[in-house]
Structure formats: C-alpha cells, structure tokens
Amino acid sequence: MAGPRYRFAPSPTGFFHVGGARTALWNWALARREGGTFVLRIEDTDEARNRPEWTTGIIDALAWLGISTADPHFEGPYFQSQYASDHVDAAQRLVEAGAAYYCDMTPADIEERSKAEGTQGYGGWSRDSGLGPAPGRVLRFRVPAGTTVVRDAVRGEVEFDNSTIEDFVLLRGNGSPMFLLANVVDDVQMRITHVVRAEEHLPNTPKQQMIWSALGHEPPVWAHVPVLVNETRKKLSKRRDKVALEMFRDEGYLASAMVNYLMTLGWTPKGDSEICAWDQMESDFRLEDVNHSPAFFDLKKLAAFNGDHIRMLSPEAFVEACMPWLTAPDVPYPAERLDRALVRAMAPHIQPRCVTLADAPALLDFFFVDEPVVDPDAWAKATATDEMRAVLVESTDAYGAVAEWTAASLKDLLERIGESHGLKLGKAQASIRVAVTGRAVGPPLFESLEFLGRERTLARLHGAVLRLA
RNA sequence: GCCCCCAUCGUCUAGUGGCCUAGGACACCACCCUUUCAAGGUGGCGGCACGGGUUCGAAUCCCGUUGGGGGUGCCA
Numbered sequence: 001m002a003g004p005r006y007r008f009a010p011s012p013t014g015f016f017h018v019g020g021a022r023t024a025l026w027n028w029a030l031a032r033r034e035g036g037t038f039v040l041r042i043e044d045t046d047e048a049r050n051r052p053e054w055t056t057g058i059i060d061a062l063a064w065l066g067i068s069t070a071d072p073h074f075e076g077p078y079f080q081s082q083y084a085s086d087h088v089d090a091a092q093r094l095v096e097a098g099a100a101y102y103c104d105m106t107p108a109d110i111e112e113r114s115k116a117e118g119t120q121g122y123g124g125w126s127r128d129s130g131l132g133p134a135p136g137r138v139l140r141f142r143v144p145a146g147t148t149v150v151r152d153a154v155r156g157e158v159e160f161d162n163s164t165i166e167d168f169v170l171l172r173g174n175g176s177p178m179f180l181l182a183n184v185v186d187d188v189q190m191r192i193t194h195v196v197r198a199e200e201h202l203p204n205t206p207k208q209q210m211i212w213s214a215l216g217h218e219p220p221v222w223a224h225v226p227v228l229v230n231e232t233r234k235k236l237s238k239r240r241d242k243v244a245l246e247m248f249r250d251e252g253y254l255a256s257a258m259v260n261y262l263m264t265l266g267w268t269p270k271g272d273s274e275i276c277a278w279d280q281m282e283s284d285f286r287l288e289d290v291n292h293s294p295a296f297f298d299l300k301k302l303a304a305f306n307g308d309h310i311r312m313l314s315p316e317a318f319v320e321a322c323m324p325w326l327t328a329p330d331v332p333y334p335a336e337r338l339d340r341a342l343v344r345a346m347a348p349h350i351q352p353r354c355v356t357l358a359d360a361p362a363l364l365d366f367f368f369v370d371e372p373v374v375d376p377d378a379w380a381k382a383t384a385t386d387e388m389r390a391v392l393v394e395s396t397d398a399y400g401a402v403a404e405w406t407a408a409s410l411k412d413l414l415e416r417i418g419e420s421h422g423l424k425l426g427k428a429q430a431s432i433r434v435a436v437t438g439r440a441v442g443p444p445l446f447e448s449l450e451f452l453g454r455e456r457t458l459a460r461l462h463g464a465v466l467r468l469a
Numbered sequence: 470g471c472c473c474c475c476a477u478c479g480u481c482u483a484g485u486g487g488c489c490u491a492g493g494a495c496a497c498c499a500c501c502c503u504u505u506c507a508a509g510g511u512g513g514c515g516g517c518a519c520g521g522g523u524u525c526g527a528a529u530c531c532c533g534u535u536g537g538g539g540g541u542g543c544c545a
Contacts, residue, residue: 011545043545107543120470121541138543155474164472165541172543179545203473203540226475226538233537261481264494268482274494291482293475294538301481301495311508352508363506411504425504433505441506 001072003036007192009080009183011043012054015244016061018297019198019228019236022262026225027196028067029263029285038067039190040076043179049081061245064255066278078190080182087177090185090215091139091170099214100170102131103140122166139171141210148206153196153223153287160206168207180204184211187220196223196287199294200235223287226266229294236297243297252325252357253302257309261302266291275308307355315347322360331361333368342367342451349443363443367452372438372460379467382430382440387421389468392431396461405454407446414446435464 006027010020031038040062048054059069059077068074094100103126105113110122117123124143131137143165150158170181177185187195202224212219228236236243248258260276263269263285269276270284313321319340326343327335343350343364350363366372383389394417402409411425418428433445436457442448449457 013545045545136543158473160472168541169543174543176543178543183545198539199474200539206473224474229538231480235539265481268493272493274482291475295482296480298480298495304495307508349507353506355507414504429504439505443506445504447504 001035001037001075004031004034004193005037005039005075005191006031006194006196007039007041007187007190009041009043009186009197010058011045012048012051012058013238014051014054014057015238015246016058017236017238017243018245018248018262019243021061021065021245021258022228022265023197023225024062024067025065025259025263026267026285026287026290027194028065028073029282030194030196030287032071032073033282033285036073036193037075038071038073039078039192040074041078041080041186041190042076043080043183045081055079057246061249064245064249065259066255078186080186083182083186083189084177086189087182087185088171088175090188091177091181094141094170094211094214095139097214098142100139100141101127101129101167102133102137103129103167104131104134104137124167127167133175135175136173138169138173140167141170141207141214143167143207143210148209150202150205150209150222152202152205153221154225154290155202155292158202158205162206165206170211180207181211184208184215188212188215188217192220194221194223196225198227199224200227223290225287225290226292226294228265228297231296233294233296241297242299248302252359253306254309254313254321254357257302257306260309261305265297266295275305275312303355310354310357311351313351315344315351318347318351319344322357325357325360326364328361332365332373337368339367345451346443346447349447353443362439366437366439366442366448371463372436374434374438375440378434378438378440382434383468387423388427388431390421391417391423391428392435392461392468393465395428395432396458396465399454399461400458402454405450407444407450410449411446431464432461436460 008024008027010016010024028038030036042048042055042058044055055077063069091100105122105126113125114120114123126140127142133139143162146162148160148162148165150160152158168180169178171177205222205224209219230236230241238244245258249255256278259278260281263281264274264276267285267290268274269281271280310318322343326338346364350360353363354360383392391414395414398413398417399410402413414428414432415425418425421428429445430440433442434440436445436449436452
C-alpha cells in the first residue's frame with residue numbers, strides 16, 4: 001500500500017503496556033486515515049525469542065484494540081532480530097564513509113581518563129587513532145560539529161548542540177549492533193516515513209537523525225508524544241502501577257471504552273463530548289493537536305468511560321459481551337443453568353449498574369442458584385422491626401394468592417401491605433429483596449420477581465418466613 | 470554535572486492577544502427523581518506556578534525563576 005508508513009515497535013515484556021497501547025492507537029488512526037500503513041516491528045531480544053507467547057500477547061492485545069493483522073493497512077509483524085546482519089552491514093558502510101570509528105577504551109578506561117581530565121563522559125579520545133576492527137573494540141559514531149534540528153510534529157523544532165552529544169556506540173565489543181543503530185537501519189529499510197513514539201526517546205532522536213543522514217537518507221517525520229504517569233507524576237511502571245492492558249481486558253473493561261479513554265489521554269476530539277466512536281476519532285486525530293505535557297492515567301475516569309460504553313451497548317451486545325463473565329469458573333452456579341433469554345430480558349436493568357462486565361454475575365446470580373446465599377447483615381437490617389417482619393409474612397401469603405404474576409401487581413400488593421404497617425415501599429421491599437436475592441442491593445425487585453417466577457419466589461419467601469421464627 | 474521536554478480546577482482537558490467575571494468531563498458535595506443500588510437531572514466546590522517584560526489589552530507572545538518529568542550505558 002502506498003502512502004505514509006507509520007511504524008509501531010514494541011518490545012515484548014510479557015504484558016502490553018497501556019502507554020504502548022495509546023501510541024499504537026494513534027499510529028493506527030493516522031495510518032488508516034491517510035491511506036498509509038501501520039508497520040509492526042517487534043523489537044525482540046534473546047529472552048523474547050524464547051518466549052513466543054510474549055509476541056502473540058502483543059498481537060492479541062492489538063487485535064483486542066481493533067488493530068487487526070487482517071486489515072489492509074496492517075503490515076508485519078517483523079522482528080528486529082532477523083535483521084542483525086543488515087545492522088552490521090550498515091555499520092560497515094558508516095566506517096567506509098568515515099562516519100564511524102573503532103575505539104578500544106573500556107568503560108573503566110573512560111571513567112579513569114575523564115576523572116583525570118576533570119571532564120564528563122567519553123571525550124572522543126580514539127577518534128583519530130585509526131584503529132581497525134578487533135574483538136573488544138566498539139564502533140563509535142563520529143558526531144559532527146554543529147547543531148542538529150529535530151522537526152517534531154507535536155513539539156515543533158527542537159535544537160541540539162552536537163557538542164553535547166558524545167560519540168555513541170554503534171557496535172559492541174562483540175560486534176553486535178546497539179538498539180539505536182538497529183532501529184534506524186530497520187526504519188530505513190522498511191521505508192518508514194513517520195516515527196510516532198513516547199517522549200522519552202526525544203533526547204536520543206538527534207543521534208538517530210544523524211545516522212539517517214550518514215546513511216544517506218532524509219530523516220522521517222518525528223512525533224514525540226507525552227508519557228503516561230501515575231499519581232506521583234512518574235512514568236507508569238509495572239512494579240507500582242497497573243499498566244497491563246490484558247489486566248483491564250480480563251477485568252471486564254470494554255475494548256471500545258479502553259480505546260476511547262486512551263485516545264483522549266492527551267488529545268481531545270473535535271465534538272462536544274469526549275465519549276466518542278472510533279470512526280470519529282480516526283478522522284479527527286491530528287498529531288499537531290496532541291498535548292505537550294504528561295498525562296495521569298486515571299483509573300476512575302477509565303471506569304466512568306467504561307460505564308458509559310456499557311450503557312451504550314444494545315441489550316443483545318451487552319449479553320454477548322457478558323457471557324464470559326456469566327459463565328466463568330468462579331460463578332456460584334453451574335454454567336449450564338445460565339438462561340440467556342432471562343439475561344437478555346434483564347439487560348436494561350443490569351447495564352446501568354455495571355462499571356465493568358465483571359459486575360454482571362453478582363447482579364444476576366440469584367436467578368441461577370438453587371438457594372441464594374443470604375448476607376446476614378442485610379437480613380438483620382431488613383428484618384429489624386416488627387413491621388418489617390410482618391410485611392414479609394403477609395406479603396408471602398398475599399403473593400401465594402396473587403392472580404397475575406407481574407411486576408406491576410407484585411409491586412402494588414407490597415405497596416399496600418407496607419402502607420398498612422406505616423412503611424414506604426423503600427423499606428417494605430427490603431426483606432423481600434434479601435429473602436429472594438440474598439443481598440440488600442440489586443436490580444429492580446419486582447421485575448426480578450416476575451422473571452424468577454411464582455414458584456421459585458414463593459419457595460424462597462417461605463424459607464425466609466421460617467427463618468424468622 | 471550536562472542536555473532535552475513540560476507547566477490552566479485534585480485529575481483529563483478547551484483555550485493560538487480582546488468572545489475569559491477561564492468552558493467541559495472525571496472525582497467530590499448537595500438537592501431532585503426513585504423500588505434497594507445504580508443510572509439520569511439540577512446546582513455547588515475548585516484553576517491560568519511565580520517574577521519581569523511586549524501590548525491599548527495576555528491564560529495566550531518573549532525572558533527569567535521555581536517546580537516536575539525524561540535522557541545522558543558495550544540497556545531496550
């Protein structure tokens with residue numbers, strides 16, 4: 001496919017970082033809207049190659065976000081490790097062009113010498129020693145005098161004085177290429193036109209840009225987007241923070257909500273609402289509009305987005321999305337007891353009560369268990385007074401004799417019984433609710449009773465009346 | 470140390486010299502609605518880091534200070 005080529009280059013670590021997810025999404029939106037290509041290049045290491053599940057994890061996570069390998073705009077995955085010989089070849093060309101030289105100083109040598117001279121870092125001491133390649137010698141880039149200007153789509157022009165950049169290492173003493181070199185060589189070879197990545201890479205960009213030039217190519221369009229931070233304004237880290245996308249997926253966050261939240265962290269869609277569909281965001285997203293400052297990854301706001309997106313689902317789609325949670329191993333009923341039609345009927349009552357899909361089972365499980373597990377505190381509160389107990393007993397009798405088993409008539413009946421004891425509906429329904437569902441809170445009671453059915457409701461009420469004695 | 474980036478309510482942001490007595494969203498609080506809990510509705514709390522300029526006029530432009538973050542490895 002012609003058009004711009006955006007590359008996304010994650011390194012496999014066993015989980016997919018939410019910050020990486022946002023960068024992927026922004027690249028994806030751009031590549032698609034501009035009729036270009038999203039190039040996935042896995043920056044694998046030895047460890048990653050021994051753990052293929054790390055790579056499939058990345059692909060799965062991208063797919064969950066809607067970044068599909070089957071899409072015509074998707075290209076890859078490539079693996080950096082496959083191109084190691086190209087990296088070394090490129091380094092050779094740099095030597096021939098005089099843009100790189102060999103250096104035999106070890107880190108200890110450098111420290112000693114800089115200490116002696118009272119300077120900082122490597123001073124380019126081997127620049128003109130004319131050393132050839134040999135084991136233990138590193139290849140360094142000969143940083144030219146002058147300044148390097150990085151043209152960045154989100155930050156504008158960033159100028160670096162080359163004298164502040166030391167002659168960095170291209171090839172290690174054992175001949176293996178450094179990340180910086182490998183990265184550029186791959187980008188050149190894959191004809192990458194746009195590099196959109198996290199801000200932490202900005203200080204290394206002049207180095208990469210110099211390699212691009214030394215290799216005889218125009219550098220790509222750079223774009224350094226702000227990092228995601230935690231409440232202490234530090235870069236999100238796996239140790240302290242919840243950063244694995246997979247974890248959110250497994251906890252019942254909707255992909256659409258995750259995508260919406262991530263897209264709008266550091267960028268705002270045109271319209272008057274930040275709750276926004278993918279197509280809209282894809283057509284609105286501009287690097288130029290991305291914020292310059294780090295953004296706090298706010299779990300509460302994510303939760304709010306998720307609730308909104310759950311409510312936006314059609315009842316059918318909601319049921320479908322909930323199924324994995326409603327049939328999970330830890331659910332208190334056998335999975336085959338789940339009544340999908342019943343869930344569908346209850347869906348409008350369940351949706352506004354879910355922050356995540358994982359909340360659904362607790363709102364519905366009383367339908368599918370033989371006997372609900374009664375929360376003792378809730379029971380005690382709901383049967384605390386003589387009036388409340390009387391309501392439970394009388395409504396059990398009345399429900400046994402009711403002609404029409406509908407939410408409306410059940411409500412009507414209970415309302416009257418409650419009034420005769422000076423209780424409003426809110427109080428009067430409490431004991432019935434706990435008796436039938438086991439909990440003090442849940443979906444609307446009378447609708448639930450209607451769907452539960454006369455027989456099962458009455459059985460639970462009789463059991464509760466017995467427990468009163 | 471040196472280099473780079475950043476700075477609007479607690480948080481995410483709108484804002485590109487007059488429309489700003491700074492708008493929205495999340496969170497929080499109150500009230501309304503109500504069949505518990507939610508959802509929904511209405512309202513409230515709350516911010517341009519500081520100091521100098523430029524200008525008739527600055528959240529917006531410039532300089533400095535302070536604060537925060539990142540980079541600076543034979544890590545990726």
